[in-house]
Amino acid sequence: MNDSSKYGSLALAYLGDAVLETLIREQLVLSGISDTGKLTEMARGYVRAGAQSDRVEKILSVLDEEEEAVYKRARNAKTESHPKSSTAQEYRRATGFEAVFGWLYLSKKMDRLHELFDLCYPELD
Numbered sequence: 001m002n003d004s005s006k007y008g009s010l011a012l013a014y015l016g017d018a019v020l021e022t023l024i025r026e027q028l029v030l031s032g033i034s035d036t037g038k039l040t041e042m043a044r045g046y047v048r049a050g051a052q053s054d055r056v057e058k059i060l061s062v063l064d065e066e067e068e069a070v071y072k073r074a075r076n077a078k079t080e081s082h083p084k085s086s087t088a089q090e091y092r093r094a095t096g097f098e099a100v101f102g103w104l105y106l107s108k109k110m111d112r113l114h115e116l117f118d119l120c121y122p123e124l125d
Contacts (some may be wrong), residue, residue, distance in 0.1 A: 007106065009074035013095045016102030021047055023117055027124035046121070049086035054096035055120040059100075062119065067100050074099030 024046045028039050045051060056071075063071060075096030083101070104113040118125055 007103065007120065009070075009099055010079070010095070012070065012099040012102035012106070013074050013077075014098075014102065015105060016098030017047070018098065019101045019105045020052075020098060020111070020117075024121070027121070031124070040099070046124075047092035049091045051058050052097045053086070053090035054098040058120050059097075059116050062116075067103070070103045071096040071097040071100050 021043065024043050025039070028042055031044070033039055057106075060071075073096075075092045077092075077095065079091070079095065100116070101113060104110075104116070
């Protein structure tokens, strides 16, 4: 098992952002859309901090103790700023959301990562 505290919360969120972006892009391409402009626009809608903040509600009740600790530590991490398109609270929640996916990826818990992804994005399955 991977010790979640050995990685910085914001570094986990950084990785989790890339993991989520890749999974979302993969699902969008698999849906048969070939217009890259449309794909980019659709992906952007899923990865905005506000959208991720909303999606975290779908998994909070099913996170195990360690996943919840990763989420809370990243959500509460001090950041310099947040995007103009989101509130500070949305950005913090999105940071926690991304950190969970980054931690699962580093921990090689791919089944759990995909399980949570499917809960968050059922329309992409």
